[in-house]
Amino acid sequence: MFEIQVNGRPLRVDAAPDTPLLWVLRDHLGLTGTKYGCGRALCGACTVHLDGVAVRSCVLPIADVGRRAVTTIEGLAPDRSAPVQRAWIELDVPQCGYCQSGQIMAAAALLRTHPEPSDGDIDAAMSGNLCRCGTYARIRRAVHRAAALARGER
């Protein structure tokens, strides 16, 4: 039995210690917004925040989560009000949408440390997040837009 904190709520999970956080979120806790894409930290679809830092939940055993705060796409903000979500909606970034939870969580973590990211910062933070629909150009624009929204620009 593990006690973890997800989206601000303390939760108890009965799972094998090697169970990746991804499957705990999806199968045990019903938080299906975090996606399975590769299982080997190669695609970024499973990106969540651990104390605000982007991590790949598909390779993070539940036993290693400890007391760190887990934030998933469902817990990013109420009513899709996070700047990244507002920017994603404004630019209609998603196509199939499957990778976008991971893209949004990676972008949100980037903006915490780089409130005004350069294209190079975006490359460094986002190149581990694959998108087969090819939304990369819009993602780049949306990250810049989210930064502007976070600064209070309209």
Add this chain to the structure above:
Amino acid sequence: MATPHDRQDGATPAQWTRRDFMGSALSAGGLVIAMNLPLPARAATRAGRAPAELNAWLRIAPDDTITILVDRSEMGQGVYTALPTLIAEELEIDLARVAIVAAPVGDAYFNAANVGQVTGTSNSVQDAWVKLRTAGAQARTLLIAAAAARWGVDPRECRARHGVISNAAGDRLTYGAVAADAARLPLPTQVALKPASEFRLIGRGLPRTDTPAKVDGSAQFGIDVRLPGMLYGALAQSPVLGGWPDSVDSAEAQKMPGVRLVLALDSGVLVVADHYWQALAARRALRVRWNPGPNAALDNAAIRAALRRTEAEDPGLVARADGDARAALQRAARTHSAIYEVPLLAHATMEPMNCTADVHVGGCDLYVGTQVQQLSQAAAAVAAGVPPDQVRVHTTFLGGGFGRRLDVDFIPAAVAGSHALGRPVQVIWTREDDMTHDTYRPPALERISAGFDAAGKLDAFQLHVVSPLITARMFPPVTGVDPEVVEAAVSCAYGIPNFLVTYTRQEIGINVGYMRSVSHAANCFVIESFVDELAALAGKDPYDFRMALLTTKPRHRRVLETAARLAGWGKPAPGRHLGLALMDGYSTRIAQIVEISVEGGAPRVHRIVCVVDCGQMVNPRIVESQIESGIVFGLTEALWGEITIANGVVQQTNFDGYRVLRANEMPQIVVELLASDAPPGGIGEVAVPLVAPALCNAWFAATGERIRSLPFGAARAPRADAVKPGSANNDRGSAPRTAASDT
């Protein structure tokens, strides 16, 4: 997926009922109405709350909740926005207020251009363009008639705007108030559709209806389905493609925590457990003796040899013959011929294959991201041992389709598991399962030849395509040449007097499937590369050479001219090189120009300019994003796309071995959409095929080296500058995967 009924506060729990579709409104002619539709409308129990069904796509509830059923699968291409826009335009409603749900299986939902209820061939809008606007106009006519009858006035004195009907006296009724009356009126057989000049929604670029759910994690893909009591399954499949389990020792696996079932199937061995991680652990504990079947020695060299031999031996069936190309080649003053090859490709959708089945006494509920609702229904019916009409298909969002979800090979195991256990079962393929058991884009080998007459005019053109035949497996029977294997060649627009396209089928022992742009990708690569070869032979500029072959094709000329202008054709910046390609496919004309430099013996792609004439556009924003999408997809294919096989085993297992383009590798993309009054063309696939030839033509411009085999090549592939360790290396050099290493 939410239905409007879920949102009706105070409604008592809904129950499934079978509506009677024989009402006069719904059986009248004009619009194909789904009389036999197994459409279990979720009628609210309180009288008067049930939505009225105006036609197969439209429900309007008394509280003015409007629901549009979309009969094509949303896989990113925007059908959940574009198709409702067509109805909303004529219905005079605002799209933002509409609830969008997936249609069930039904005859009304057939795609006239495809075989049944199919999302593919980039024709959703083409199929719906008149059909759904007509449906919207008919429904509006009925609603106005119902309001007019209530007021006792002439319907011609009434008008509808934003879901409200008004009359000359200033009375107003909402659609919800008269929808039940309207549904009882006979359908108008003839309705006038708006001219384009009166469109309020079409062509405007409305926001996508699916975006909000895709930014907060609430969008439900197949893998996200959660049902009470649901269990999770993992399927062990033969490492050698086409093999099967000879014997299974599951003693160890059965003892693993959470395991509920181990079931040997034709396709493999299914393990079902309480949680997916448990199912995966138990699958690793299985001891399966696989019979490799007929493909134990299959490899790329064998495939290539078979294609080459067949190309040399068989002239092929004729798909297009203008003039007499063989005779023209015989008498030509100068000829040129080359062989081009394209490899096997994996679809690699971001959401791996999965399916959720709930087999119960009433039949089977199937929750699946599919592009083929009826084939899914049929596959589940066979696996569950029930008639097809007892299988209800619930289409989820698709985490990428690209043609992979036109296949139904991932459906039976879930049904079998649920059937055996009497509980819902979700079977998920791992990424490794998905990549090593795809229905791959087939390889092709093509000989292409041309002849110039004594005056130096291009007089003869001959293309011989050799490849496996997907349609023979998917939609048999095939008579004559399947159009799916000679795309972009049959529609090739160049004015050449003697033009011959032939096809020979050569199977390779494994299942191949449709993949985004299908044979356009191979044939456009071959034709557009070869036309560049001919331009060089003739000593002509590739742009001028093409324009001279397009004197009677104004739409093709316009996309090419515009692309050349935007890309600065003829005057590239120092160190930059341009290559172009043109295609006529999916009733769309499209040109691309790729701009590269040469760095470290490899191309670095700086910019791709793409100009599109796809006729009238329902949503230009979505068209633009689809073009961007196709370019990224095509660039991945051109640079790195290749599945290799050794001893029957696919060598690429995940995104480390099967490299796809990343954010830091993106070129600048410039998309120009040309205004047009022509009927809509396809858009989801058109941009893919041009990238490879335009890239290779730019490479030729830079180096004089002609690339006739894709992908561009590991040796020349550009190294990514800022890719994280382990994220994008190419593992061609590693030891081959074997059957023994994979169970």
